[in-house]
Amino acid sequence: MNVHELNPKKTLGVLIVLVIVVIIGFLTMKPSPYDYKLNVNQSIQLLKDTSEINFYPYELVDVLNHKNKNVVLIDLRNKYAFGRGHIPGALSIPSFDLTHKKNLRLLKDYKKNGLTVVLYSNNQLSADGPWFFFRQIGFNNVRVLLGGYNYFLKHKNNLAATRFDNSYIKGIERFNYAKVSKSSDKSFEVNQNNKPKPVIFKRRKREAVAAGGC
Amino acid sequence: MGPLVLNGFISSNWNLLIAVFIGMAFGFLLESSGFSSSRNIAGVFYGYNFVVIRVFFTAVIVAMVGLLYMGYFGWVNLSQIFILPTFLPSMITGAVIMGVGMIIGGFCPGTSFTAITIGKIDALVFAIGLYIGIFFFAEGYPFLEKFYLSANLGHVTLADVTGISLGWWALIFTVFALASFWITASIEKKVRKRIKDYKF
Amino acid sequence: MENSIKKNNEKYINPYLGGVLLGIVMLISIFISGRELGISGSVRNTVVETAKVISPKAAENSTYYKKFLKKDTSPMSNWLDYEVLGVFLGGLLSGILFKRIKKPFIEHGKSITAKRRLIYALIGGILFGFGTRLGRGCTSGAALSGASTFSYGGVVVMFVLFGSAFAVAYFFRKLWV
Amino acid sequence: MNRNYYILTAIMLILAIGTVFIHERKYTSELPASELLWDILQPSRFVTTDQVAKRIIEKDPSLLLIDVRSASEYNKFSLPNAVNVPFDSIETATGQQYFGNPGTKVVLFGNDGILSNRVWILLRRLDLKNNYVMRGGLNEWIETIIQPKMPKQTDPETSFEQYNFRRAARLYFTGAKVVTGNMKKVKVVFKKRKRAAVAAGGC
Numbered sequence: 001m002n003v004h005e006l007n008p009k010k011t012l013g014v015l016i017v018l019v020i021v022v023i024i025g026f027l028t029m030k031p032s033p034y035d036y037k038l039n040v041n042q043s044i045q046l047l048k049d050t051s052e053i054n055f056y057p058y059e060l061v062d063v064l065n066h067k068n069k070n071v072v073l074i075d076l077r078n079k080y081a082f083g084r085g086h087i088p089g090a091l092s093i094p095s096f097d098l099t100h101k102k103n104l105r106l107l108k109d110y111k112k113n114g115l116t117v118v119l120y121s122n123n124q125l126s127a128d129g130p131w132f133f134f135r136q137i138g139f140n141n142v143r144v145l146l147g148g149y150n151y152f153l154k155h156k157n158n159l160a161a162t163r164f165d166n167s168y169i170k171g172i173e174r175f176n177y178a179k180v181s182k183s184s185d186k187s188f189e190v191n192q193n194n195k196p197k198p199v200i201f202k203r204r205k206r207e208a209v210a211a212g213g214c
Numbered sequence: 215m216g217p218l219v220l221n222g223f224i225s226s227n228w229n230l231l232i233a234v235f236i237g238m239a240f241g242f243l244l245e246s247s248g249f250s251s252s253r254n255i256a257g258v259f260y261g262y263n264f265v266v267i268r269v270f271f272t273a274v275i276v277a278m279v280g281l282l283y284m285g286y287f288g289w290v291n292l293s294q295i296f297i298l299p300t301f302l303p304s305m306i307t308g309a310v311i312m313g314v315g316m317i318i319g320g321f322c323p324g325t326s327f328t329a330i331t332i333g334k335i336d337a338l339v340f341a342i343g344l345y346i347g348i349f350f351f352a353e354g355y356p357f358l359e360k361f362y363l364s365a366n367l368g369h370v371t372l373a374d375v376t377g378i379s380l381g382w383w384a385l386i387f388t389v390f391a392l393a394s395f396w397i398t399a400s401i402e403k404k405v406r407k408r409i410k411d412y413k414f
Numbered sequence: 415m416e417n418s419i420k421k422n423n424e425k426y427i428n429p430y431l432g433g434v435l436l437g438i439v440m441l442i443s444i445f446i447s448g449r450e451l452g453i454s455g456s457v458r459n460t461v462v463e464t465a466k467v468i469s470p471k472a473a474e475n476s477t478y479y480k481k482f483l484k485k486d487t488s489p490m491s492n493w494l495d496y497e498v499l500g501v502f503l504g505g506l507l508s509g510i511l512f513k514r515i516k517k518p519f520i521e522h523g524k525s526i527t528a529k530r531r532l533i534y535a536l537i538g539g540i541l542f543g544f545g546t547r548l549g550r551g552c553t554s555g556a557a558l559s560g561a562s563t564f565s566y567g568g569v570v571v572m573f574v575l576f577g578s579a580f581a582v583a584y585f586f587r588k589l590w591v
Numbered sequence: 592m593n594r595n596y597y598i599l600t601a602i603m604l605i606l607a608i609g610t611v612f613i614h615e616r617k618y619t620s621e622l623p624a625s626e627l628l629w630d631i632l633q634p635s636r637f638v639t640t641d642q643v644a645k646r647i648i649e650k651d652p653s654l655l656l657i658d659v660r661s662a663s664e665y666n667k668f669s670l671p672n673a674v675n676v677p678f679d680s681i682e683t684a685t686g687q688q689y690f691g692n693p694g695t696k697v698v699l700f701g702n703d704g705i706l707s708n709r710v711w712i713l714l715r716r717l718d719l720k721n722n723y724v725m726r727g728g729l730n731e732w733i734e735t736i737i738q739p740k741m742p743k744q745t746d747p748e749t750s751f752e753q754y755n756f757r758r759a760a761r762l763y764f765t766g767a768k769v770v771t772g773n774m775k776k777v778k779v780v781f782k783k784r785k786r787a788a789v790a791a792g793g794c
Contacts (some may be wrong), residue, residue, distance in 0.1 A: 007593050011431040015602050018280070019437070022606065025287035035624050041712055044679050047709055095632055099625070125726075128705055129631035132712050137624055170703040174730045175667035181737050181765055217448030221477015222448065229454040231494045232446055238499020238507065239439045240451050240554075241447075245508035247432030252521060252535075255589040259583035265429045270558065272433020274572075277450075277562035279606050286613040289445065293618035298451040298550060298560035305446030305556070308549025309571040313539050313578025317586050319538015322553035323453040323546065326539070333518045336535040344454070348461045350540065351547040355478035359496030362548065371564040379538065379562050381610040388607035392600050395430075430599065 016020075033104060037138030040100055046135060053131075055118045056150060058163040059198035061180040063089060076121040076130060077149070087120065087152055095121070095130050107134070111141050124170055146170070216290040220302065241328050243269075244303040252320025252328040252336065259317060261405040264398040271391035278384045307361075425512045430519040447493065450563065452555030454546035458482070458558055491529045534589060549575075622718045637726045641661050641753060642734045643698055644760040647671055653694055659710045660689045670700065670732070671764070678710045691719035700725035700732075727790075736760050 038046065055071075062068035064087075073090035073096070075082050082092040093103050110117050117139070121127040124146055133142040145152070147168030155162050166172070218224045224232070247269045248254045257263025285292040316322055321329060321340045329337030351358070373380045430481040440450045462482045466561050473479040509515040522531035546552045548561065557575055560568015622630070646654045647670070660664050665675040678701075680686045690697060691714075699707035699714075699722060704736035707724045714722050725732070734740075739757035742750040 006428060008428050008430055008595050008599060010432055011428055012595050012599060013433050014431060014438070018276070018434070019602060019606065022283050024611075025283060025289070031285050032625060036621070036716075040621075040682050040717060043713060043716075044682065046708070046794065047678060071606050092680050099628055123706060124628075125708060128708060129712060130628065133628045133631055136627075136716070137702070170705040171701065173702055174735045177657060177729055177733060216445040216459055219445050221480035222447050229447055229515070229562075230493060233493045234500040234503070236439060236443045237497035237502075238504035239500075240436070240497070241501035241504025241506075241509045242434040243436045243439065243504075244431050244501070245514070246427045246512060247436075248498070249749045250505065250509075250514070251458065253523065253590060256583075259579050260587060260590060265426070268429035269433040269436060271560060272430050273436035273440065274562045274585040275436050275603065275607065276437025278564065279603075280437060280441040281444065281563065282604075282610040282613065284445065285616055286449055288616070288737055290448075290503065291618065292616070295444055295563060297563050298556060298565035298568045300565065300570070301550065302567070302570065304548045305567050305571050307572050308545040308547070308554075309574035310578040311545030312549055312552070313545075313575045313580075314582050315538045315540070315542030315545055316553075316575070317579050317582050318589070319535050320589070321530075321535070321538070322542065323539040323643060324451075324501060324554045327453065327501050328508070331502055331505035332514045333516050335518050335520045336514035336522065336531055339459075339532050340539040340542075341456065341542075343536040344457050344543035344546070345461060345539075346536075347540040347543020347545075348454070348458050348547055349465075349543075351544050352461060352465070352476065352478040355476070356469055358548075359477060367566065369493075370566045372569060373564065375566045379611075381613065383564060384610045394604060395600075406431060409526055 006197055017165050033101065034137045043132075052087045053143060055116075055145045056163075057145070057168065058159055058161075059149050060087065060145075060152065061159050064159075070114065071118055073120065073145075075149075076119055076127050081122075085153070087149065090120075095126075096132075097210070098130055107139060107142075107176065111139055114172050115141065117142045118145050119143070120148055122150050123148040157187075177201050215288065216284070220292070220294050226368060231400055241322070241331075244325055245328040245332065249325040250332055250337075252329070252334075255322070255325060256320050256375070258316065261401050264402055267398055271394060275384070275388045275391045278387055282380060282384055297369040297371060299369050301363065302365050302367070304358075304362050304364065315347075318386075425514070437562070440559065444563075447495070450555075450559030451497065452494050452559060453498060453501065454543070454555055456494040457543065457587055458494065458547065459495055498507040523588070523590050531589075620718050621672050622716055627712070627716055634780055635703075636711055636722065636724050638723045639726055640699060640732045641756065642702075643670075643732075643762075644736050644764070645756070646698075648760060649655075649762050651696075653696050655689060655697045656693050657697055657699050659691060659699055659707050664702075668729075670729075672782050678706055681713060682712060690714055690717075690722060692721075695721060697722045699723065701728045703730055705730040736764060 059068075059071075063071045071186040073087050075086050075090040076093045076095040076098070077092075077093060078094050079088075082090075082094075086092070097103055107117060117134075118142065119127040119131050119134075119142060124144060125148075127144050127148065131142055147162075151162075151168045152159075155165075162168070215221065215223075219226060219229045220272070221389075244250065248265050249269070254263050254265050258266040279291070284290040319326075319340045321337055323341070323344055326337040326340040326344070332342060355362070367375075371380065372378070372383045376383075444448050462473070462479050465476070465479050505513070520528040520531055522528055524533075541550070546555075549556050550567065551557075551571070553575065556568055557572035561572045562568075570586065643654075643656070647656075656670050658669045658673045658675045659678045659681075660675075661677050662675055665673075666678075666690060668677065674689060676686045676689060681690070699710050701707040701710075704724060704727050711722055711724050727734075736757055739754055739761060742754050
C-alpha cells in the first residue's frame, strides 16, 4: 500500500494550523511607528553645523508679532508649568507624550506643511534630548530654543536686544580654564598629571548566541 | 522576543527540562514515523521505501519556512540562534564516512536510540559502535586536528556564501523537496512491484 | 520474527505528518532555546565523561577531551544530554502507544544471519561515530538542524551524506534487499 | 493518489513563496528608536561636578573621564586623567574601546553639558551602558570646584559642607595655598517660622 493512497487528513490539519499561525503573525505584527532615518554617523555630522539646529531667542520676535508664520512653538514642560506661563502661541506637549500617536501625526503634518517646529523647555538641556531624538527619526524641521523658557522670561521685554547677548549660548568656554585652574601660589605645581594614562580594557562580552551543535 | 532562554524569559534550569520534552517529541516522531527500523532507513537507498526522504525533507522545509516567518514577525531574533559552523574539508569527509556507516549499520544515532527503546539489539550494537568510533576519533585527534580545523568559514548561512537571500533558498529547497516527494512516490511504486516478497 | 515486522508495519504515522510535526518541534526548540536537535554530541559527552572517570590525567592531557573538560560546565553544554534522555523516553512512549515494544530481537535482511547483522551494525556504528566528529554532528545535529537553519556546512553535510550512502548502496544491497 | 496531497503541496509552495517577499530583518545592536526617547527623558545619567570631583580625589578605579571636545581644546586644558574622544570620533574603533566596558563608569563632559549629552544619546542608541554626563561641563566645573562661591550665612548647612568640600577639592585640583581657619557656618537654629512680633504684655 502506497502512502500516497492514504488520506493525509491529519497532515493537512497540522499544516492548516501552521498557516493560521502565520496569518496570526501577520495580523499581530505592528509596524514600528518610527525608526531611525539618520544613522549614527549622519547624526554626528548634523551636530557639526549648528545653524540648522538652533533657534535664537531674538528670532522669537518675528514669531510673537506674527510676522513669521512658519514656526510652531512646542512647550515640553508639564501641563502645570505650562499653565503658569508660557511663550504666547506655544503648544503644550509634555515631553513624555511626544511619541503618542496623535502628537506624532501632528508633527508629521507640520513637517509636510513645511513648518519649523521649535522645542523648548525650562533650559536648553531639557529640550535638547527630545530635539536630537526627533532629528534622528527623520524630523529635519525640528529646532531647539536656546536659553529655554527661563531666558525668555528674563528677557521677554527686550528680546530683540538679545541678539548681542551670548550668555545663553552653550558650548563655549566661559573661562580660560587652564589659567583659572593654575594656582596663584607657585609653590606647588599642579596639573602635571592630566596626561591620559594608557587604559587597558577587557573586550566587551559578545551578545549571547545559543551554543549548539553535536 | 525569542529565543526565550537567551532573552531571560526562561531560566536555564527550566531550559533543561524543556530539553527533555523536546527530545521526547523528537524521539516519539522518529519512532512513530518508522525510523526505528533499519530496513525503512536503508530502503531509501534501494528505492523501496522513501519514508526517510519524506520525513527529513518535510521537516527541513517546514523549519526553514517557519524560521523565516518567525524572524519576520519578530518572534525570534535570528541573529541569536545557533548556526552550525562550516569547515568544508572535514565536514565533507565526515559526511562521506557517515553515509557509508549509515548503509552498513542501517541507523543513524537518533534512530538507533529510538530503536533501542523498542528492543532492537542491532541498534544497541550500533550505539556501542558510535561510542567506539568517537573514542577512536578522540584518540586520533592529535593527528586529525589540523584537518579538523582547516578552512574555518565560521557560522555562515547559505545567504552569506551565495548572496542569494534566505527567502529564495527556502523556496528552492521547498520546490526541490516537493518535487522529490512526487518523483519518489512513482519510483517506489515501480520498485515495489519488483520486490514482491517484501510486504509494506 | 519477519512476520511480526510485517504485521506492525502499517501502524506508522503518515511520513509527511511526522515531517511537519518534526519541523514544528524544531521551530519550538529554536523559539525557546535558540538551538535545534542533536544526538551525537551527547555520545561524545559520554565518551569524555568515561575518559575522565577511567583516567583523569590522560583525559586532561588529551587535546580533544580538554576542549570539553571545563570546570564550570554551563547548562547549555548538557542540554543535549537532557534532550537525548527525552529521545529515549519519547521512543519508549511511541513504542508503547503503537505496541511495537517486544522482547530484545535483531532485525535483519533475509540474506544475512543475525550475527553478521550485528557485526555490520558495529562497523557501521564505528564509522558513523567517527564521521560525526569530523562532520560536527550527525544526521539530526548537522544535516537536519544545520540545513533547516540554512547553515552552509549543514546543507553540504546533508547532501554529501545522502549522496555517499547512495553511492555505496549498491555494494551492500545484500544487507537490506 | 489522494487529492489532499495536491492541497498539501500547494499550501507548502505558497508558504515558501511568501518567504521570498518578506524582507529579512536587519539586526543591529542599536536600541530600538521607540525606547530611545524614554531613556533620554530619564535624568539618571546626570552627575554633578561635586560627585565627579569626589570620585577623582578618591581615585575611583572604575571612573573614566571622557572629554568630548576637540583635540585642540583638550590639549589646552582637561580634567585629570581624562581621555579625549572628540564627539565626531565616538563611532571609530579608537573611540569605541572606551565605552560599554563592564565595571567602568564613563563620565562625559564638554564645555556646557549640551554636547556631552548629545554624545550620551548617541552612545545610548548604540546600546552602550554605564555612561554619565557631567552636568554643566567644564564651565560649571570652574564655577563650582575651582572658584567656589561662599554661601550666604542664611544658606542651609549642607551648602556649607559642600563649600568646604569644594575648597578642599580646589586645593587638590589647583594646589592653591591652604587658607587657614576652616570656614564654619555659624550655627543658626531655625525656628519653624518667625512669628510676627507681638508686643509684650497683654491687654
